[in-house]
Amino acid sequence: MPADESSAARGAGRSRAIAAISRVLTRPLLAGPLPAGSGPPAGLALRSRPATGPRRPPSPRGGGPSRSGGGQPRPRRGAGVRRTYERARRAWDRPLTAYYLILGAGMLITVLGLVMVYSASMIKALELARPGTYFFRKQFLAAVIGAGLMLLASRMPVKLHRALAYPLLMGTVFLMVLVQVPGIGMSVNGNQNWIYLGGPFQLQPSEFGKLALILWGADLLARKQDKRLLAQWKHMLVPLVPVAFMLLGLIMLGGDMGTAIILTAILFGLLWLAGAPTRLFAGVLAFACLIGFLLIKTSPNRMSRLGCIGASEPGPGDSCWQAVHGIYALASGGWFGSGLGASVEKWGQLPEPHTDFIFAITGEELGLAGTLSVLALFAALGYAGIRVAGRTEDPFVRYAAGGVTTWITAQAVINIGAVLGLLPIAGVPLPLFSYGGSALLPTMFAVGLLIAFAREDPAARAALAMRRPGVRWKTMRRRVMKRPSGER
Numbered sequence: 001m002p003a004d005e006s007s008a009a010r011g012a013g014r015s016r017a018i019a020a021i022s023r024v025l026t027r028p029l030l031a032g033p034l035p036a037g038s039g040p041p042a043g044l045a046l047r048s049r050p051a052t053g054p055r056r057p058p059s060p061r062g063g064g065p066s067r068s069g070g071g072q073p074r075p076r077r078g079a080g081v082r083r084t085y086e087r088a089r090r091a092w093d094r095p096l097t098a099y100y101l102i103l104g105a106g107m108l109i110t111v112l113g114l115v116m117v118y119s120a121s122m123i124k125a126l127e128l129a130r131p132g133t134y135f136f137r138k139q140f141l142a143a144v145i146g147a148g149l150m151l152l153a154s155r156m157p158v159k160l161h162r163a164l165a166y167p168l169l170m171g172t173v174f175l176m177v178l179v180q181v182p183g184i185g186m187s188v189n190g191n192q193n194w195i196y197l198g199g200p201f202q203l204q205p206s207e208f209g210k211l212a213l214i215l216w217g218a219d220l221l222a223r224k225q226d227k228r229l230l231a232q233w234k235h236m237l238v239p240l241v242p243v244a245f246m247l248l249g250l251i252m253l254g255g256d257m258g259t260a261i262i263l264t265a266i267l268f269g270l271l272w273l274a275g276a277p278t279r280l281f282a283g284v285l286a287f288a289c290l291i292g293f294l295l296i297k298t299s300p301n302r303m304s305r306l307g308c309i310g311a312s313e314p315g316p317g318d319s320c321w322q323a324v325h326g327i328y329a330l331a332s333g334g335w336f337g338s339g340l341g342a343s344v345e346k347w348g349q350l351p352e353p354h355t356d357f358i359f360a361i362t363g364e365e366l367g368l369a370g371t372l373s374v375l376a377l378f379a380a381l382g383y384a385g386i387r388v389a390g391r392t393e394d395p396f397v398r399y400a401a402g403g404v405t406t407w408i409t410a411q412a413v414i415n416i417g418a419v420l421g422l423l424p425i426a427g428v429p430l431p432l433f434s435y436g437g438s439a440l441l442p443t444m445f446a447v448g449l450l451i452a453f454a455r456e457d458p459a460a461r462a463a464l465a466m467r468r469p470g471v472r473w474k475t476m477r478r479r480v481m482k483r484p485s486g487e488r
Helices: 003-025 079-092 097-127 134-155 158-163 165-179 205-226 233-237 240-253 257-273 278-297 300-306 321-331 358-391 395-419 437-455 458-466 469-481
Strands: 185-188 191-198 201-203
Touching: 097 134, 097 358, 097 437, 097 458, 134 437, 158 165, 158 205, 158 395, 158 437, 165 191, 165 205, 165 240, 191 205, 201 437, 205 233, 205 240, 205 257, 205 395, 205 437, 233 240, 233 278, 240 257, 257 278, 257 395, 278 300, 321 358, 321 395, 358 395, 358 437, 395 437, 437 458
Parallel strands: none
Antiparallel strands: 185 191, 191 201
16 A cells, blocks of 8 residues: 555544544533443543552642641641731721720720729828718819810811910910919929819919920921921021920929929920931930939939939938838739739828829739730820821821820820839829829820821721711612622
């Protein structure tokens, strides 16, 4: 046979074989039960495995199932921790995180402070022949009024806050001048910084001076920034520093150096946020430190407080009695404290247990767990304030939020540092926590400021709008209407 005819025959045979195999492979698999004694179709016999011998498990290489996982893929090491971290990071970066932190931390600190004021002040009230709830009722009334102020401040627009800056500053200066008028001002614990309002109520105008300086200074710096004047050092310092030193002078006339230190910290915070150069910042700081050193050196009482840092004994004349017994209260608390109301130091051993040293009573009754909880709440509030100040584009919001955060954190650090024996006793209360309506009212208004600023963020405003019932119902209706008609 010629070569071309043989090749043609072979090609035709190959085509018929391929067609037969294709018919067998495309035939429906086992449409009915196989008859007894019949084997699998011929086309399937080519793919079937031999019936004898154990089946070899698939190799886990290349992402296949593991040998001991029951056919499930083995998770990578650390995948659960990484997934949890990513979820926490996404939750932390949500627009309303700062809003909820400020609201939650502020309210929790205030409520816990009410509980501790009631526990720490009972013995002091009985010593004064008053009911055991005397100080608690006054603090509760101040907290109710402060809650109204906080709600009002959180709902006020930013323009209204700026409009209140000058009236609040002038009113505070007027009241601080009245403090020095004989017959109107009164002295408490050696400080002439109070105005008697009648009955059991008194007012300390210097506490409102902190809020006034923040609002007025933030408005001043924001207007100068809009005019591009902050690049010149004279516009950055004048009139901010002279007005701040006027307030400091009025405070120091009454002898309250602790409040003066807080006001100085607020001034430095505003200058730092305004971008003061290092040399200018260092110059103002050096001048303030020089004045502070002279004021401490010329006062035996302040020198004795400075000498009580780290003291473990009351010392001659019991000059360090308060500092040492504050350490005793913390040391006797242990991990979880002696129980709410079971403090021993508040029975006349520790002076001012419900005001300046309420943190020591908290450590004695609630232990290390209670004090760390208070520190965590202040840390959360401080972080949220920094976050609001760092994410805004409005210069007034940035300066005001930074000033409020500086005020609350600096005062908390000074108070807690004095209780721990790391700083001299400055006589300042723990914000939102210690007894004192004059300190609680402006502080709660300042927390309302932070809430209002957190709500002004565009992303937070949109998220809050989506949480309204009407908006959510309309959104759900639109989603339902866009679904295909056949979908359930």
